[in-house]
Amino acid sequence: MTALLILALPMLLCVSCAAQTNDAANEEEFWIQRRQEMVEVLRRYEIGNPRVLAAMQAVRRHTFIPAAHRNRHTAYGDHPCPIGYDQTISQPFIVAYMTEKMSLREGEKVLEIGTGSGYQAAVLAEMGVEVYSIEIVPELAEHARRALASQGYDRVKVLTGDGYKGWPEHSPFDAIIVTCAPDQVPRALVDQLKDGGRMILPLGVGFQRLVILRKKGDRVEQEDDIGVRFVPMVKGK
Ligand code: SAH
Numbered sequence: 693m694t695a696l697l698i699l700a701l702p703m704l705l706c707v708s709c710a711a712q713t714n715d716a717a718n719e720e721e722f723w724i725q726r727r728q729e730m731v732e733v734l735r736r737y738e739i740g741n742p743r744v745l746a747a748m749q750a751v752r753r754h755t756f757i758p759a760a761h762r763n764r765h766t767a768y769g770d771h772p773c774p775i776g777y778d779q780t781i782s783q784p785f786i787v788a789y790m791t792e793k794m795s796l797r798e799g800e801k802v803l804e805i806g807t808g809s810g811y812q813a814a815v816l817a818e819m820g821v822e823v824y825s826i827e828i829v830p831e832l833a834e835h836a837r838r839a840l841a842s843q844g845y846d847r848v849k850v851l852t853g854d855g856y857k858g859w860p861e862h863s864p865f866d867a868i869i870v871t872c873a874p875d876q877v878p879r880a881l882v883d884q885l886k887d888g889g890r891m892i893l894p895l896g897v898g899f900q901r902l903v904i905l906r907k908k909g910d911r912v913e914q915e916d917d918i919g920v921r922f923v924p925m926v927k928g929k
Pocket of ligand 1: 779780781782805806807808809810811812813826827828829832853854855856871872923924925926927928
């Protein structure tokens, strides 16, 4: 009887291992399918850059939504999702759109303002650029660092601090993506752009517009783009 138990136990454990591996594989397949559907929606909205679409397919968006706010049915929907601290992870279309508008080349240096969940930073990392990101809420900065590291994006640098100041030690940047809305273009960020650099930001209080700036020598060209809705960029103390 004892011998039988000794023989049977490893077998039982193996069966339970296999079941767990299967569950994990099914779970991963579930999320891959959700991402494929999300990318189809992006194509329909005319996101055409194959590198952007590949990055959106690659990043496991659900893992950036804190567990307490994660929902199997809405994590990949085309709308923002709460991430705590009254903040949201941007809707997939906006993440893809802003990334596409920056025409990023591999190896470029990019600053993001408003790390939030870390999702946009991960999409940028998938585009092959060097990512620096600033978040003002310390708990979110910490969450984003952990989420990014757990997904292998450990080269993304996250600073807990005030985005209005930019990150002078790592400037100048080829591109700056602002994911919270200031009421005016932050001067320090324009100063930290390279000649030929570009910046995209939602501008305004209440009604906001995406604005694209291009620095050319000492001139800055401004192009107004689509209407959007972002959380406000708060003034640091
Ligand atoms: N890019 C994020 C979503 C941004 S939500 C993502 O992919 O999940 C906007 C974020 O901007 C919030 O986390 C908010 O705390 C942050 N924020 C607001 N004002 C800021 C400031 N002055 N400096 C840095 N971050 C700021």
